[in-house]
Amino acid sequence: MKPTRDNVSFRFAVRDRGAFLFTRDDGATARTALEAHVRASGPGSLLIIDFVGVRAMTNSFTDEFLGKFYLSLAAGDCGVAGVQLVGLDEETRDAVTVCLERRKQIAVDGDEDTLLGDAALLADTYEHARRLHSFRATSLAEAMSVSPSNANNRLKRLVEAGALQRERTSGPESGGKEFMYTLPGTSRNE
Structure with a gap:
């Protein structure tokens, strides 16, 4: 899949992995696709991880997909200027928040311009x-x-x-x- 890009951002559609995301293996596969998407998009732009159309995610999927992605982001291994999560509904926001809190991580909810996770x-x-x-x-x-x-x-x-x-x-x-x-x-x- 070729990244969509405007002048400063590019988007990764999580929905391409399915509407119901369950296993740690699926999370690893999705994270690998996200990392390939980031490499193909080039450095220095805003990455938008789009959850529109995702109806449910287990904690296992979310941890393997986002939790581990944010570890590589913190280590400086991603080469993006920033990351925003968009399209989260109540169900998927809860899964993301639980994952980030457990790992003592934070993320930006791009729809609400707020922090998710360990953000107190x-x-x-x-x-x-x-x-x-x-x-x-x-x-x-x-x-x-x-x-x-x-x-x-x-x-x-x-x-x-x-x-x-x-x-x-x-x-x-x-x-x-x-x-x-x-x-x-x-x-x-x-």
Whole structure:
């Protein structure tokens, strides 16, 4: 299947695997197809994982498909700028949430612009990031009244989940690293 792509995103239709997704083996097959889709689409764009038409998924399928995909995403093995899940209904959202909570992972619900999974601490951080749109960690720390190291720890998890993009900028004169953070699919100049 050839990826569909607009100027900044490409879509993977989970429904192509079936409306009822049950086994860990099926999850592994779907994850392999997703990883091949990502490789074929090229680096640097927003990946949209589309669940429209999927009526039910077991925890085993979801863990093997999404849980393990998000592990490779956090490790930097995917080469995408960000990931959003769309088309989730109540049933499939529950399966995704359970999977992510068990693995202490998060994901972006692209339909609702919210975090799913182990998001209690990060939901507020993500909301501030959405409002700031393009920012440095120090700006986020100031906006949230937290320490810069606390902001950096939170931002690291959001970047690993594909909820934010990070781009290195010229650092302060002290020689340290400095990054700009943006929402995937947007540029720093927007």
